[in-house]
Amino acid sequence: MTVRSMDNGMPGRAELRLGLGEDELQFKASVERLLARDYGVERRRVALANGGFDPDFWQQLAELGWLGACFPEPLGGYGQSANEALILLEQFGRALVLEPLLGAVLVPGAALLAGGRADAHGALIDGLIAGERRLALAWSEQGRRGARRPRLTSAVRDQRGWCVNGVKQTVLNAPLADTLLVSAIAGEDSVLLLVPHDAPGVSLIEYTTIDGQPAADLRFTNVVLPDDALAAGPERCERAMDAAMNWGAAGACAEALGAMDAALELTLEYTGTRQQFGQKLSGFQVIQHRLAAMATELEYSQALLPLLAAHLDGNGADRSAQIAGIRARIVGSARCVVADAVQLHGGIGVTDEAAISHYFRRVTALEQAWGSARQNLERYRQGRQGYDPLRLQ
Amino acid sequence: MDAIDTPRIQAFRREVRDFVAGQLPEAIKQRTRQGFHVSKEDMRDWTAILHRQGWSAPHWPTAYGGTDWSPLQRMVFDIELALGWAPAPSPFGLHLIGPVIYTFGTEQQKQRYLPGILDGSQFWCQGYSEPNAGSDLASLRTSARRHGDRYIVNGQKIWTSQAQYADMIFCLVRTDGSGSKQSGISMLLIDMNTPGVTVRPIITQDMSHYVNEVFFEDVEVPADNLIGEENAGWRYAKFLLENERTASAYLPQAKQDMNRLREMIGALEGEHGPLSEDPVLDSQCAELELELAAHEMTIYRILTDNARSPSAAAASMIKIRGARLQQRLSSLWNEVLGVHALPLFTPGADSSYGEPGAAGAMSQFLIRRAVSIYGGTNEIQHSIIAKRGLHL
Numbered sequence: 039m040t041v042r043s044m045d046n047g048m049p050g051r052a053e054l055r056l057g058l059g060e061d062e063l064q065f066k067a068s069v070e071r072l073l074a075r076d077y078g079v080e081r082r083r084v085a086l087a088n089g090g091f092d093p094d095f096w097q098q099l100a101e102l103g104w105l106g107a108c109f110p111e112p113l114g115g116y117g118q119s120a121n122e123a124l125i126l127l128e129q130f131g132r133a134l135v136l137e138p139l140l141g142a143v144l145v146p147g148a149a150l151l152a153g154g155r156a157d158a159h160g161a162l163i164d165g166l167i168a169g170e171r172r173l174a175l176a177w178s179e180q181g182r183r184g185a186r187r188p189r190l191t192s193a194v195r196d197q198r199g200w201c202v203n204g205v206k207q208t209v210l211n212a213p214l215a216d217t218l219l220v221s222a223i224a225g226e227d228s229v230l231l232l233v234p235h236d237a238p239g240v241s242l243i244e245y246t247t248i249d250g251q252p253a254a255d256l257r258f259t260n261v262v263l264p265d266d267a268l269a270a271g272p273e274r275c276e277r278a279m280d281a282a283m284n285w286g287a288a289g290a291c292a293e294a295l296g297a298m299d300a301a302l303e304l305t306l307e308y309t310g311t312r313q314q315f316g317q318k319l320s321g322f323q324v325i326q327h328r329l330a331a332m333a334t335e336l337e338y339s340q341a342l343l344p345l346l347a348a349h350l351d352g353n354g355a356d357r358s359a360q361i362a363g364i365r366a367r368i369v370g371s372a373r374c375v376v377a378d379a380v381q382l383h384g385g386i387g388v389t390d391e392a393a394i395s396h397y398f399r400r401v402t403a404l405e406q407a408w409g410s411a412r413q414n415l416e417r418y419r420q421g422r423q424g425y426d427p428l429r430l431q
Numbered sequence: 432m433d434a435i436d437t438p439r440i441q442a443f444r445r446e447v448r449d450f451v452a453g454q455l456p457e458a459i460k461q462r463t464r465q466g467f468h469v470s471k472e473d474m475r476d477w478t479a480i481l482h483r484q485g486w487s488a489p490h491w492p493t494a495y496g497g498t499d500w501s502p503l504q505r506m507v508f509d510i511e512l513a514l515g516w517a518p519a520p521s522p523f524g525l526h527l528i529g530p531v532i533y534t535f536g537t538e539q540q541k542q543r544y545l546p547g548i549l550d551g552s553q554f555w556c557q558g559y560s561e562p563n564a565g566s567d568l569a570s571l572r573t574s575a576r577r578h579g580d581r582y583i584v585n586g587q588k589i590w591t592s593q594a595q596y597a598d599m600i601f602c603l604v605r606t607d608g609s610g611s612k613q614s615g616i617s618m619l620l621i622d623m624n625t626p627g628v629t630v631r632p633i634i635t636q637d638m639s640h641y642v643n644e645v646f647f648e649d650v651e652v653p654a655d656n657l658i659g660e661e662n663a664g665w666r667y668a669k670f671l672l673e674n675e676r677t678a679s680a681y682l683p684q685a686k687q688d689m690n691r692l693r694e695m696i697g698a699l700e701g702e703h704g705p706l707s708e709d710p711v712l713d714s715q716c717a718e719l720e721l722e723l724a725a726h727e728m729t730i731y732r733i734l735t736d737n738a739r740s741p742s743a744a745a746a747s748m749i750k751i752r753g754a755r756l757q758q759r760l761s762s763l764w765n766e767v768l769g770v771h772a773l774p775l776f777t778p779g780a781d782s783s784y785g786e787p788g789a790a791g792a793m794s795q796f797l798i799r800r801a802v803s804i805y806g807g808t809n810e811i812q813h814s815i816i817a818k819r820g821l822h823l
Contacts, residue, residue, distance in 0.1 A: 180786065183769035185702050208770045208785065243784045247773040248636075248797065255784045314567035324810055377758075380800045384565055384808065385590045385642075388635050388801045395636040398800065402765065403773050410769045413702065416711055 051360075051429060052351030056344050058121065066125045072102070073133040079393070082136060086250045090136045091214055099139070100169025108144045108285070113156060114167050120350035124292040124343065131296025131404075134396055136250060138172075140289035141211040145282045145408065146173035146219045152281035153230055153270030162217065162232070174215035175282055176206040176233075176256055184413045186221075186279050191258065193222035193229055200231055200268070202239075202261040210407060212254035213244045219269055220258070221279065227272030230279070237261050249396070249403040280358050286408025287365035288350050294372035294404045295339055301379040301397045302332050308383055308394075325382060332378050335371045342368055345427055359421025366415035369405045376401045435503055435731055447508050451515030454480050460516045466691070466791020467778035468641050468798075469518040471554065471596040478520040478551025487549050488525050495533045495541070496549045502734035506682065513683035514690070521593060523555040524548035527671050528601045531618070535659040535667055544599070544620070558588040558602030558621070558645060559668070566811050568603070569612040569665065573647060575604035575619055577654065577661075582606075582619060584627075584650040590805065594630045594643035597623050607662050616664040620656040627651075637797035638777055672807065673746050681753035681802075682730050685723050688760045692716065695767050695788055706767060715763060722759070726752050744820025747812035754803040761796040772796070 058066065077095065085092040099105055107123040109115025117123070123144060130139060143166050150156055150173075156163065165171030179190040191204030202222055212218060218233045218240070233240060239261035242254040270278035306329060309319035319325050342364050349360045376398045380387035387394050405411050459473045481487040489505045491497025500508065513519075529548045532540055547553030564571040573586025584604060594600065600621050607615030621628065627650035632640045658667055696716070699706045706712055726749065733745050765772045768789050776790035803809045817823045 178770045180771075181699055183699050183701050183706060183767065183771065185700060208773060210770070210773070245784050246775050248775045248793065249773075253774060313563070314565060314570075316567075322810075324813070377800065381803060381809070384804050385560070385801070388798065388804070390634040390636055390638060399636060399797070402796075406765065406768070406770050406772050408770075410766055412711065412766050413769065416702075 050352055050354040051348045051357070052119070054344060054348040054428070058125070062121050062125060065122060066129070069104075069126055069129040072098075073129055073135070077133050077135060082134060085136050089213065090246060090251045092137060096137055097169050099137070100167070103167075105139070105143055105169055106167040107139075108147045109151070109163060109167060113151075113160070113163050115163075120288065120347040124288065124347055124350075127289050127292035128296040128343075131293030131400070132300045134297070134300075134393075134400055138211040138214065138251065140286065140293070141251075141407075142166075142172040142174060142214060144289055145286045146175045148285040149175060149219060149230060149278040149282035150269055152274065153278035154274045155269055155271075158266055159232070159269065171217065172211070172215045173217050173219050174209055174212040176209045176212065176218045176220045177279065177282075178206060178208050180205060180207040180255075184409050186276075186283070188221040188223045188228055191220060191222045193224045193231055195224065198262055199265045200263040202231060202233060202258045202263065204258055206256040208253055209256055210247070210251060210253050212242060212256060213252040218256065220256075221275070224272065228275040228279075229268060229272060230270035230275055231263060232267045232269050233258070233261060233263060237263070247403055249399040251403070283409055284350065284358055284361045287361050287414060288346055290404040290408060291346055291365050291368040292343070294369050294401055295336075295343065297397050297401050297404070298332075298336050298339065298372045298375040301376045301394060301401075302329075302336055304394050304397070305329065305332070305379040305382050312384075319382070328378055328382060332375050335375050339368045339371045356421050356423040359418050359423075362409070362414035363418030363422060366411045366418060369401070369411045369414075372401045373405055373411070435735060440504065440507060443504055444507050444511060447511040448515065450484065450486075451512055451517055454484070455515060455517050459518060463516045463518045464791075465778075466795050467776075468639060468794075470778070471593075473518045474521045475551045475554075477518050478525075481520070482550040487520070487551060488529065490526075491529065491533065491549075495529075495545055503731065506730065506734055509683040510686055513687040516687070519684070520551065521554055521596070523557050523593060523597070523601075524553065526674060527557060528555050528620075530674055531601070531658060531667050531671050534670070537655070539655065540620070540658070547598075553599065554593060554597045556591050556594045556597035556600045556623075556643075556645075558591060558600045560590045561587060562589050566808055568668075569616065571603055571605060571616065573602065573604050574608075575606050575617060575652070577606070580654045582652045582654060582657070584619065584621065584647045584652055586647050588645040588647075589642075590633070591630075591643045591645045592641055594623070594645050595632065595640065599623060600628075600645065601658070603664055603668055606664075613665040615662055616668065617661050618658040618664040618667045619652055620658065621647075621650065621652050625650050625652065635798055635801070637794045638775060639794065639798070641798070673743055680726075680730055680749040681757055682727055685726065685753070685756050685760065688757070689720070689723065691788070691792060692719075692760060692763060692767070695764060695792070698788065699767065699786075712767065715766075719756070719759060719763065722752075722756060726756055742820070744816045747807070747815040747820075750806065751803075751809050751812045754809065757799050757802050761792065761799050764792045765796050768793070 106115030107126055108117050110117050162171055194201045216235055218235060220231050220233050222229055222231055239259040241257045244254045247253050309325055312319045346364045349357050379394050380398050383394050386392050459477060478487050488496055489498040489500050489508055493499055525548055532544055561571050575582040575584045600623055602619050602621055603616050604619050605615050606617040627648040629646040631644045633642045634640055696706045701709050730749055768786055771786040771789055772793055774785040776794055
């Protein structure tokens with residue numbers, strides 16, 4: 039969909055649509071149904087215990103065709119607009135789906151498309167859509183917060199192709215990926231390279247994140263790659279990273295929206311059941327006011343989603359800044375909502391056993407993954423071109 | 432209000448600082464710096480070192496092994512310990528039950544329990560909350576029936592910190608169910624090794640084991656282990672809770688945490704150069720510093736107000752604000768680290784991955800959602816301020 043909107047020749051943002059169309063509503067309903075039926079607490083618990091991934095569920099997503107959400111039809115996907123992917127991710131956030139649709143497909147997929155060499159990597163894209171391949175975007179480096187330009191990983195071109203050396207740190211989903219999409223400094227420039235996870239000279243230290251997802255620190259020692267490992271050359275690298283991070287930011291928003299919706303629901307349920315001082319917690323005015331404020335925060339966040347989709351589908355000059363700003367806002371709200379949700383649960387809310395703590399941890403992770411909320415605010419501050427959601431001329 | 436930065440206080444500060452620098456074992460210091468929950472061994476060993484100096488319980492009366500320091504001196508002492516990365520001793524003996532025992536206990540109880548608390552060899556835990564008695568603590572149901580010279584205890588406690596380390600638990604139990612909720616409660620000291628006591632771990636969202644459930648099944652407790660009078664336990668419980676809230680004011684740790692924040696910022700760079708030159712971040716740090724300054728001065732004012740113990744309302748105020756500071760400071764660590772905040776670290780685990788300095792900090796970030804819940808939630812504290820401070 040990124041490609042479609044970039045190629046449609048229309049300047050600025052895509053059409054701003056409030057609400058979903060008929061097809062989109064049906065799609066949303068089918069996602070909800072599937073997750074309610076097939077992605078229960080128990081299945082998730084098993085996946086958590088097995089390194090944060092359920093291969094059968096991933097295969098199911100592929101068979102439903104959902105892994106092609108960000109790829110345009112000519113490349114085998116079904117991406118019509120950003121809405122499909124956002125719908126999917128919002129429901130994933132609600133159900134706390136562990137499997138990394140965003141990290142293994144959408145974010146690196148956006149980089150591949152914007153890198154301008156998607157045609158050369160058709161087999162990889164086919165594999166991603168079919169659920170047979172998975173990527174991880176390796177961009178973050180030690181001692182550096184949110185710096186997109188690589189410094190500690192280098193790529194040198196010689197007659198054999200590329201030779202990669204260096205380190206990446208906190209690479210989300212890396213243990214699940216067969217191929218790493220690695221940013222590297224090449225002379226004065228940056229490039230994105232596709233590195234097979236089992237290429238000689240690649241080593242991983244694997245661990246899980248606070249929200250139960252696999253991640254790794256990576257080391258590359260004289261990793262030799264063919265010429266066609268290039269996913270984005272110097273002239274397209276920044277654009278590819280922008281596209282990836284835009285999708286990361288937007289996806290984080292969608293997941294956070296689902297998560298805060300579920301967190302509010304859980305908290306209403308809990309405070310409506312738990313009794314202290316002879317009445318339900320939700321009977322106390324101080325609790326009611328807190329719940330009301332949470333609901334308001336959620337409403338305000340949901341309202342921004344169409345604007346986010348319009349910017350994602352568009353190609354306005356300040357597109358990245360607008361997406362970053364919306365992300366800072368939505369994820370900031372989500373942080374407050376899940377923190378309040380934990381508070382209203384009391385002691386049980388900070389236990390591993392309680393579902394609400396998993397929402398808290400997920401939102402914390404969403405806040406920091408793909409560029410932190412605060413950093414996104416800074417990006418918006420510097421890059422925005424005026425304020426006007428309707429863009430009236 | 433007295434001058435608080437007198438030469439005498441400054442000299443005292445230096446004395447304590449030198450003591451910590453000379454006596455705190457390097458290994459314990461490094462582990463404390465990491466920021467995970469302090470281990471039983473480190474708490475025990477450091478308390479023993481303090482005890483040899485006569486400094487393990489400065490807030491106790493000298494007759495019981497304490498010091499004659501002023502409240503301000505004691506705070507300065509705590510601050511210097513924290514800034515030197517000394518681990519906080521277990522609070523349950525020294526801060527919670529110790530003062531109850533020397534204030535309300537029998538001679539025999541004082542002789543039996545105070546020495547082990549002072550030298551750090553005996554660990555205590557607190558049996559207050561129950562599954563259905565959290566904020567509404569007085570509705571607790573764990574029962575103690577008198578049988579001759581013993582009580583038979585049945586019931587369950589929850590959120591019991593350090594129960595897995597503890598030799599003893601001080602428990603609120605119901606000895607009379609006939610009157611008002613508060614009137615039938617007693618305080619019992621129970622040996623954790625008594626048959627019928629079972630400890631079950633609760634894993635918190637930082638994936639650590641710190642709190643527990645404690646079950647009592649026909650546990651026989653000598654009647655001599657009753658604190659004060661039967662059915663007067665609520666009075667002792669409140670005495671203790673107010674101490675807990677003052678002890679939770681979190682000033683020394685806040686200063687330690689602020690140092691941690693500065694170290695982290697100094698070690699990282701952002702998109703446009705060193706994070707230390709990031710104006711947005713610096714402005715957030717500045718705000719926190721001012722909040723901390725107000726917190727610190729409020730505490731000094733309470734402490735030096737004719738050395739009276741703080742009123743319930745003041746204790747609740749600094750509890751709420753201390754909790755907020757802890758959460759804000761640790762949220763900022765999170766923000767400073769960005770994506771590097773995300774690896775899960777557990778104490779003692781392989782530290783070959785992730786950002787140096789991130790491990791304990793993130794663990795703290797996660798567990799600190801509890802600081803506005805334990806020891807009386809923010810909601811309860813606000814009600815106390817309204818009722819006892821504003822007489823509403």
